[in-house]
Amino acid sequence: MTSDLVAALRPLLTAEASAEAHASxxxxxxxxxxxxxxxxxxxxxxxxxxxPHRWLRSAVRSEARRTRRIRRDERPYATEPAVAAEQEPEQLALSAARHRALREAVRRLPGRCPRLLEALLSPRDLTYREIAGELGISQGSLGPERSRCLGCLRRLLAPEVAAR
Known part of the structure; x- marks a missing residue:
């Protein structure tokens, strides 16, 4: 049943997504x-x-609106946040502890999330194409998978952050 539905909806989804992608x-x-x-x-x-056809059209428009809203609301930094040239030893120790806690939490994530987030956090500053090649997954699935992994990480860290 599901495979029939997917096969029937695939051409419509491809067309609808292509039509909405540029504007979003x-x-x-x-x-x-x-x-x-x-x-x-x-x-x-x-x-x-x-x-299903009506549902799919509505879902594509909804996702396109969500994407436009995110692009409108989230702005990249014009420059990297300033890092103090001379930080106090206490600040350095706290920063190192936060980085360790983050890396430990990332390692506890399920599935491919640890590898994906490690690649995203890599100091090599990999592109999506390089990350996709390194992980052996499609470049188009990186964004949604990254979102799912970050959601898992938020849920995992929520009790630790609340405790502080």
Whole structure:
């Protein structure tokens, strides 16, 4: 049943994602991946939608709006945040402890998350293409997978942050 639904929706999803991608500033493959994930979640929770084609069009538009909102609200730094040239030893020790705690939490994540986040945190400053090649996954799936991994990391660190 699910494979029939996926096969029936694939051409429509490709067309809809391609049409919405440019206006949202996202890659069409990222939109497709996000909608496939939403469909799987929907199938798990509620079963197949009554009108799959209508549901899919709505889901693509919703993901495109979400992507536009994120791009509008999140701004990259114009420059790297300033690092004090001479930090106090106490600050250096606290910073090192935070980095260790982060690395330990990343190692406790499930699945491919530890490898993905280690690649993203790498001082080599790898591109998505290099990370995808290193991990053996498609470049289009890195964004959604990164989001899932960061969500897991947030949930994992929430009790530790709250305790402080």
């Amino acid at each position: 500033g996202a890659e069409a493959s990222d939109l497709e991946q996000a909608v496939w994930l939403r469909l799987l979640e929907h199938l798990e929770a509620d079963g197949p939608p009554p009108d």
